[in-house]
């Protein structure tokens with residue numbers, strides 16, 4: 013051990029540490045400065061732990077305490093506080109650079125080191141300085157803008173006061189900072205792992221290294237006697253059903269007899285420290301007997317394949333969709349194209365690792381203690397019910413911590429089940445804080461699609477027929493399973509009028525990682541096939557892909573593949589808004605190609621449904637004693653800006669200042685069950701429930717003339733009102749024809765990609781992406797553009813780089829996480845057609861932004877090189893192979 017003296021945020025500290033201790037441990041665990049985050053298992057890959065050491069940005073996970081004698085360390089907490097923020101923190105807040113905020117402290121500290129040395133950096137300087145800081149939410153656009161704005165503040169060219177929107181500018185459509193942004197910028201927002209619990213047990217979990225095996229025996233006798241160990245938890249210790257049932261009761265909290273994918277949890281060791289728990293875990297002996305692996309849907313559907321779950325068929329969903337007579341129409345068509353498209357299993361890649369803390373709150377008057385779970389749920393009431401039944405404990409509460417992104421991954425229970433089970437079994441508080449490698453193993457993934465497609469048109473270029481026979485790899489557990497295939501069918505025909513459709517969607521269990529929600533959940537995959545086929549067909553017809561799309565967009569009164577007749581359909585206006593950009597891009601691509609570098613332009617469109625059949629939501633509001641309004645709705649905000657949406661809608665509708673709106677959204681103890689923050693539904697569904705509640709409150713206030721809770725109650729009216737939103741249509745698609753109810757609202761987008769392909773290496777450089785979008789009247793422009801920019805970046809990763817390979821993808825390097833160096837120019841064009849049923853006319857946008865991206869990228873590669881890549885991701889190897897074959 014060694015005594016080290018160093019200065020942290022201006023205060024001298026003396027610490028006695030082990031030789032190998034790193035600064036991040038000391039900051040977070042000894043000094044309780046949790047602003048510095050950890051994403052990458054201390055591999056130096058994420059930059060979330062960045063602080064300033066002796067004037068330079070340093071990754072604190074790699075900085076040994078032994079090297080810090082007399083060092084000067086500044087963390088994000090040392091820069092400023094929410095009451096007195098530093099100008100860089102102000103700039104990040106005002107630029108909209110903070111979504112989930114998990115990367116933010118590291119970004120701000122990297123920016124601080126840069127701006128101290130170079131107060132007027134170029135974009136290139138910023139990219140160089142922040143090259144080691146990852147962000148999943150923003151596409152880095154607003155982060156670069158934030159550093160530029162901070163530079164202007166620091167150089168005295170602008171002030172936060174001059175940039176900050178004023179009350180006089182109004183509420184709707186004004187870029188007011190998010191309610192939680194400043195806390196995230198100052199490191200005072202608590203993410204799950206930031207909660208200390210004195211005396212809590214820490215968990216380490218043994219997970220299967222085989223995709224399919226029988227558990228023959230478990231011997232934990234040595235582990236149980238090791239220092240600090242409280243015990244070992246197996247399936248036999250769980251008092252409830254041990255089943256985390258979302259739609260189908262198939263996923264255990266801990267596996268009992270069998271493991272079904274690489275990562276399935278077998279047991280947990282609980283100890284006084286994570287280190288002791290891990291040491292003991294390494295001594296547990298588990299004997300697994302391998303079983304035949306269902307490596308893909310084809311294998312799982314063979315007649316002699318073992319059923320993955322004893323009482324369930326491997327084919328777990330099979331739904332046709334028939335509109336008109338596609339076979340006949342194909343035969344009568346002037347041009348037909350056919351291809352097989354595949355998409356990969358992919359990780360949603362939130363920057364924050366999965367984590368849960370669980371503790372006991374004393375029951376009132378000697379009553380039973382309550383188990384409190386703190387985690388990253390996006391559906392706290394539903395997850396609470398799942399946990400109560402799986403763990404056999406009723407008296408439980410769920411609190412949503414700030415969450416470092418989720419992108420669908422938190423639609424289901426992840427680490428909460430094991431943490432809760434351990435807290436009940438050991439009757440102790442528990443912290444389960446796994447690293448990113450284990451988080452990748454335990455979480456659901458984006459489903460892989462395999463699609464056989466035919467698309468036809470007549471001689472005038474009118475679409476006549478579309479066939480798509482697709483199989484979805486559901487992996488080992490159902491989760492939301494068929495919802496993904498169902499959503500793909502609901503949005504199968506995209507933005508187009510196709511009179512004849514024949515499709516079939518199947519969902520199959522395999523021994524791959526379990527699939528679940530992932531930004532878009534079905535439409536990004538199915539739209540990839542349709543939009544590439546659109547380019548193939550336009551080429552065959554000799555038509556420009558821009559005009560071909562414009563000609564074939566649905567018109568009000570025409571119907572989608574589900575039979576749904578559309579009303580407002582603003583795609584043509586979006587396409588026309590894109591036209592000048594497209595014309596410029598085509599010219600520049602033609603002029604810019606030279607030698608081995610070929611430039612291309614690609615288009616993609618999408619119409620994304622929101623608020624599906626049967627969807628319902630609820631929100632409550634209460635008039636406060638000062639005339640402010642408290643909102644009670646379990647509307648999770650893992651980074652999209654839902655807090656802003658609720659606040660701005662309330663302030664706009666009631667005509668009160670933003671700071672008089674008080675949100676209660678994170679605790680099952682005081683919120684209405686508003687449904688998941690998924691499917692882009694929060695603005696449309698919860699926003700509508702909120703407006704409904706506010707209408708009731710406003711009516712009561714107008715009737716009585718009351719301005720405060722006391723006045724309203726004195727006039728004989730309640731101060732609290734519950735609002736509801738329920739979609740009129742209910743029920744599934746017709747099992748034979750796939751015709752039936754669909755989404756109540758739609759968001760539309762046209763995207764254009766400009767890129768350059770190095771035909772020698774197969775490498776693709778995205779030069780620019782433009783998105784034209786219509787999501788109704790804008791509530792907060794920074795949040796809207798932030799979603800679009802992040803979505804474009806994620807869509808490009810899906811198209812070109814990212815893939816989750818079980819057992820191989822273990823960190824952010826093997827995942828090929830996009831860095832600021834991969835970031836590219838983006839432009840957003842906004843149209844605001846009011847939605848008749850939307851809250852103040854609006855609808856959601858969070859997922860739409862990556863639905864057209866992958867096909868736009870692949871179409872641009874074709875445009876540049878003349879080759880098609882049919883299976884994602886379009887890696888340099890695949891592009892080179894396609895070029896060689898051509």
Ligand code: FES
Nearest residue numbers: 052056058059073
């Ligand atoms: S935790 Fe330090 S770089 Fe990732």
Ligand code: FES
Nearest residue numbers: 112115147148149
């Ligand atoms: S805001 Fe950067 S990771 Fe979420």
